[in-house]
Amino acid sequence: MYNETLQKQIHRYLQQHKDAAKTFLTRLIQIPSFSGQEQEIMTYLEQAFQNFGDMRHVFLTNALKTDPDYTHKDHEMDHTGQYNLVICKPGQGQGRSIILQAHTDTVPADESYADAFSGKEEHGFICGRGACDDKGGIAVLFLVLKCLHDLGIKLLGNLDVQLVVEEESGGNGALACVLHSPPADGVIVMEATELHIHPSNRGALWFRIQVEGKSVHMGKITEGVNAIEKGIKIIQALRAYEQQLIQESKGYPGFEKYQQPVQVNIGTIHGGEYPSTVAGHVTIEGGVGFLPNKNLALIKQELHQTIQALADPWIQEHYTLDFPKLHNEAFESSFDHPLVTTLKNSCEQIGLRPDVCGLDVSCDARLYAIKGKMPTLVFGPGNIADAHSHHEKVKVDDILLAAEALLGFLIDWCGTGTA
Ligand SMILES: [Zn+2]
Numbered sequence: 001m002y003n004e005t006l007q008k009q010i011h012r013y014l015q016q017h018k019d020a021a022k023t024f025l026t027r028l029i030q031i032p033s034f035s036g037q038e039q040e041i042m043t044y045l046e047q048a049f050q051n052f053g054d055m056r057h058v059f060l061t062n063a064l065k066t067d068p069d070y071t072h073k074d075h076e077m078d079h080t081g082q083y084n085l086v087i088c089k090p091g092q093g094q095g096r097s098i099i100l101q102a103h104t105d106t107v108p109a110d111e112s113y114a115d116a117f118s119g120k121e122e123h124g125f126i127c128g129r130g131a132c133d134d135k136g137g138i139a140v141l142f143l144v145l146k147c148l149h150d151l152g153i154k155l156l157g158n159l160d161v162q163l164v165v166e167e168e169s170g171g172n173g174a175l176a177c178v179l180h181s182p183p184a185d186g187v188i189v190m191e192a193t194e195l196h197i198h199p200s201n202r203g204a205l206w207f208r209i210q211v212e213g214k215s216v217h218m219g220k221i222t223e224g225v226n227a228i229e230k231g232i233k234i235i236q237a238l239r240a241y242e243q244q245l246i247q248e249s250k251g252y253p254g255f256e257k258y259q260q261p262v263q264v265n266i267g268t269i270h271g272g273e274y275p276s277t278v279a280g281h282v283t284i285e286g287g288v289g290f291l292p293n294k295n296l297a298l299i300k301q302e303l304h305q306t307i308q309a310l311a312d313p314w315i316q317e318h319y320t321l322d323f324p325k326l327h328n329e330a331f332e333s334s335f336d337h338p339l340v341t342t343l344k345n346s347c348e349q350i351g352l353r354p355d356v357c358g359l360d361v362s363c364d365a366r367l368y369a370i371k372g373k374m375p376t377l378v379f380g381p382g383n384i385a386d387a388h389s390h391h392e393k394v395k396v397d398d399i400l401l402a403a404e405a406l407l408g409f410l411i412d413w414c415g416t417g418t419a
Contacts, residue, residue, distance in 0.1 A: 006153075006416075007349070010407050013147050014400045020146070021399055022126060024048065025139040026119030029128035035105040035169040036077055042085060042104060045138070045163055049087050052145035053161070057083040060165070060176045067179070069371055071170025072324055084164040084173050086181060087145065095156025095415035099181075099374070100144070100406065101174070102137035102190040103167030103364060106130035113390045125393040132382025136394035137190030138163060140381065143403040144410070153407075157414035160184060167364050170326050174364035178372040186339040186375045186413065188406070189365040192382030192394070195352055195402060198359035199340050199377040200254050201366055202261055203330030205299050205323060206287045209234060209307070212318040215273065215280025224278030228271045230315050231282040234307055238264050238286070241306045245290065252291045254335065254358035261360040263289040291358070292330040328362040331369040331376070339375045339413070346408030352401060354379075379405075 033041040046055065060079040064070050085104075091097065109116035109129040116129040126136070141161050148155070160181065164173035211234070213227030242264035255261040264286065271282030288299050304321060333339070335356050347354045359365075359378050369376035381398035 006411070007408065009151060010147060011404060013151060014143060014404055017143060017146065018396060018400060021139050021143050022121065022396055024142055025126050025131070025135055025394070025399070028135040028138060029119035029126070029130055030117050032117055033105050033130065034108050035166050038082070038104050038165040042083065042165070045085055045104065048142065049085070049145065049161075052149050053087040053089040056086040056088060058086055058177050058180050059083045060172055064172060064176060067175060069175050069367060071172055071326055073169055082165060084162060084177050086177070087161040089148070089155060089159040091157040091159070091414060092154045092417050093156035093415070096186065096413050097158035097184040098410065098413055099160045099162055099184040099187045099368070100141055100190065101162040101164060101187060101364065101368070102141055103134045103164050103173065104138065105165050105168050106133065106135075107168050107388050122393070124397060125395050127391070127393040129392055131386070131392045132192040132394040133384075133387035133392065134167065134191060134380075136192070136382050136399055137380045139399050140190060140402045140406065143399065144406050147403070147407060148410075153411070154417050155410055155414035156417055158184065159410065159414060164364065171328070171364045171367055174367045175371070178367050183372055183374055187365070187368040187372070188343070189363060189368065189376065189378045190380040191359075191363050191378050192384045192387055193359065193378055193380050194383050195347065195379070195381060195398060195405070196355045196357065197340060197343055197347070197377055197379050198357060199335055199337065200292055200332030200358040201330060201362050201378065202255070202358065202360050203290050203292070203294070203296065203366070204287055204326060204328045204362045205290070205296055206285065206326040207303055208322050208324060209284045210320045211282050211315065213278065213280045213282070216278050218276045218278060221278055225314055226279050227282040228279040230312070231269065231271060231284050233310060233312060233315065234319070235266055235284065237306050237310055238266065241302065245288070249291045249293055252293050254332065255291055255360065257357060258360045261289070261358070262291060263287070287326070290330055292332045294330065296327055296329050329366050329370055330362070331366040332358070333369055333375045333377060337375050340377055342412050343377065343379060343405065343409045346412060347405045349408050350401065350404050352405060
């Protein structure tokens with residue numbers, strides 16, 4: 001049972017190890033780890049976590065590519081040798097099991113982001129690429145495991161900490177873990193949620209539309225068909241589709257607080273060959289964000305219908321629509337599930353007032369919830385608005401609070417014995 005003495009011990013322990021958390025996080029930020037280039041950070045983490053439990057490698061293999069939930073990229077990747085790190089603490093008795101997960105990869109940082117890999121401290125925040133997405137989450141898990149280890153707290157249920165690669169590019173690391181690691185009674189995915197609890201996530205689908213036109217010299221413009229102009233008609237139809245999506249998703253439970261939790265975005269457009277040539281080809285890529293009232297299959301169908309409804313015979317015969325890249329299903333676990341209420345309670349024990357609501361971005365959580373069929377929520381320090389930006393940061397005190405909330409949660413959820 002979680003008693004006051006243990007609670008105080010944990011609180012004191014975390015305060016005493018604030019500098020250790022800062023040093024650890026700074027070091028993590030100093031190791032660049034763009035998706036697909038995580039080897040150095042995995043080696044570092046392996047050494048940093050080595051005393052905290054039984055270490056396992058869960059390999060990504062090229063066989064993953066045949067899984068429907070695999071995310072393909074522009075350049076197909078060779079996964080040989082790429083792995084996730086799982087630190088297992090087998091339970092000491094009969095208790096509920098849990099997976100705590102964070103991802104080790106980040107989005108890139110271009111040259112204009114001068115401080116990307118400094119890991120410097122400013123006004124109580126640690127700054128740099130990955131600070132809140134998701135190295136702050138790894139720092140929380142580091143503190144949690146270190147505290148369990150140093151204070152000799154024995155959990156009754158199994159605890160697996162999964163440090164996974166390739167979240168930013170779609171979740172292939174998490175996919176390998178869901179397929180090749182034992183399931184658990186609950187999963188907490190660490191992402192920047194400002195310490196709010198998200199048992200549901202918006203989904204996201206990237207699309208690619210290509211239109212062939214008829215390329216002629218502009219002097220013969222009446223004999224050509226301009227693919228770029230056909231593309232503009234499609235973009236206008238997509239803008240109207242976004243309005244439809246907004247209407248249909250209005251007031252969806254858990255997402256009421258967001259101004260516009262669903263989106264249709266036009267991300268890139270490439271077309272034409274020459275200023276005086278009627279454009280013979282256009283490629284438009286973009287994304288649709290959607291709530292759990294829809295799913296990937298339905299969004300794909302609606303995108304096709306949107307283009308078909310244009311009733312433009314040329315477009316109908318000369319367009320292709322496909323979805324070769326990111327395809328993250330939306331998901332929702334019950335807001336009343338004990339996984340949610342136990343974490344909410346442990347947050348409140350230390351003075352936090354977390355909202356329980358949907359998350360308006362997508363992450364690895366859906367793979368655990370849908371493919372793994374495990375109750376899953378997302379929780380962690382930092383603000384998602386800072387992620388992927390040139391001002392990425394995480395508050396050190398929030399790392400300690402997240403660790404304290406999770407330790408309280410683990411003691412309630414997994415149970416503790418008298419060690
Ligand atoms: Zn993330």
